[in-house]
Amino acid sequence: MTSTSAAHLTCLCGNISVPGALLESSKLPIQLKICHCNFCRHVTGSLGMAFPPLRASPSPETLAKLTGYKESEKSTLYFCPKCGCYGFISTYQKNWFCTAGIIEQSTSSKADAVSWPNNIIKVSCHDFILDTIDGGMTPFLLNLNGRTIPTWPAAVDKSPDAKYDLAHEDILSLPQKSLKDLALPGENDYLPAKCQCGGVTLLIKRGNYTSNSPIEFSTRSLPSDPTKHLTYICACRSCRLSTGASLTPWTLVPPSSVFNGNFAAPSPSNSSLPRDFSNNENLKPVTFGHGTSDPESNPGLSMKHNWSSPDTCRSFCGVCGATVSYWCAKRPLELDLATGLFRAEEGSLARNWLEWDWGRCSFEEECVDKEMLEAWRGCAEVMKAG
Template identity: 30%
Template sequence: MASPESPPTKTLTASCHCHSIQFSIALPTSSLPLKIHLCHCTICRYVHGAPCCFHTPLPDGVDLDFIAPSSKDKLTSYTHPSFRSRKWFCSTCGCHIGDSSLTGEVSWTISTAIYDANREEEGIWKFNSHMCPGSTGDGGLSGVFGSVDGVELRMWDVDLPAVDSGTSSTTASVPVKDKPALQDGNASDNPDTPADPDEKLLAQCHCGDVSFHISRPSPEFLTSPASSTWLSPIDKTRWLASLDLCDDCRLVTGTNVIGWMFVPVDHITPALPSNLLVGSSKAYRSTEDVVRTFCGTCGATVFYWCKERPEIVDVATGLLRAPEGVMAEKWAVWRSGRLAWPENGLRYHEGFARALIDGMKVWGKERGHAEEFVVP
């Protein structure tokens, strides 16, 4: 008697930036398109260092097939007593690949930004929702755009402790050291009220092993030549910030976009060592002149540093604990008219990149941010 034919499948391949992790997944074509959720919860932001994470649950039983010499042994896992899934990231470059079930069953929620398939292959992905936008305090990217490829995204706030396991949003919110209470307000609440020069902004990963504070521009910095480069005429009490769509950042974070705030090294406390390693940080040299750091415990992206401007570090904005919300508008002047490396984002997924690019232009104009500035 002839055996029934196996259902047709589609194979997708994934890789981190350093290529230590490479694997494929074989998906039943009946499960496509996979629905992408942009999760804005505190767990996802503080674990990735990004404004949100991009993920989708795989059909039950679909496992990762590692491509030699890659193996699961080259991943670091991270969990917490409140978690209902285990998170995995590359031990070398910090790229998050997804979450697996704690029950031992083959059940994965994958980071969708590291796969070779994108919008060019219609029917693979479908952007479906902004998950947990209420945890951002200000809406985050859910307030920047609401649709992708003409499809309206569902706004989906989840009661995290009560959600079934299977996605990276299925974990209870973890108390944060020194986390301030959320307050109403935006960048232009009190434009005539000077910022407190002694005020500091906490930046901290999810596990808390990487933690530091950012200061306001000092009087010495304000009178230095560097102030004309690294401060905006809009507000010299806030640092410049930009969203980044480059392929390198995508493959070291496992997210389609990351935000950076540009801060002088000497405005960070405790004082940064020359290797930029804070707490449990690890360093990854993505090119000869670029060093990136990430938490070796939970995998959060922390810093980007380049040889061309050694006095400045780019701080991953997903770590910022600003009382006003994820966009940290009382601390950051965002470049809203242009994202970094838009051509990379448009090539990888045109629909998402276009929604973000166009949305930032409108959001920035409404919120009083800079249309343009140049990062050396």
């Protein structure tokens, strides 16, 4: 096992820079639960998060560089205002945690040729599974290298005699149950996507990749079902250090199919948005990429933008820090949207709207959690069965 003193906690822009010695665990990998709750998904754009405990609070100098978002009296999270990375969370009990995705090998330990493990975390259990409605990513993470992973419908019961009480067969049945009696989206229907605070609310037009569609898209990103958008996982360092998650789910959508949900909201008294906006003349497309330099772009949205390179723009919520999108000039007609923000009736995987490319992962060589990556690569059978 590798000492956590060889680790470093950081974000994409480097605003977070904390030695691994702050981690409570002295060794890697760290045994941790994966949280699938609504809050974690909507505040990161990911589909599951792990939080290693810290020995103490990050320094005042570190916290002064970050933005705090107080979700409730129980907890406050801290994200980088430059790159949007979700870095730390504190509880009302004054316990501190970091996100597992910000942990990586320090430059000095690399120079000293210190051995580095294949995994930052070792999954110990799953909780808040029922928040996902459809089971989320849990079905392919139930058995890892011979370990049967305990599963909880809500918070983990920490009493000494507690046994996990959400049977694996019940989890595997959730996808089908979630789709039962739900009508498929119509041509003029929109999938809502919203961050935790609601400052970024988007409307994503149902897929229309037919031959007579005006949408321009590369063939590599075309789904087999023309009414759905293609979804995949990325394990690259940049995505990891932007979200705090080792595996980031992205959905490829034409920018012209993404609209400003805050601008289109019917009225303050009606918080629910209808799926059909065919007769709504107030729909305004969201601006991504170079157009975001216009201060008048995207009225009502609390989006901030990090140009991680001259041609790459990552957007996030400036209030709660949720990852929103990835745009690059090399493929300006393809936008990556953070799948964890989607609010589909059928659950977190939005199967009626998305075509999941099960097992597809970009930049596998950069993944810091190989155990979960291998489970994802071999997930097609169990996930398609749902």
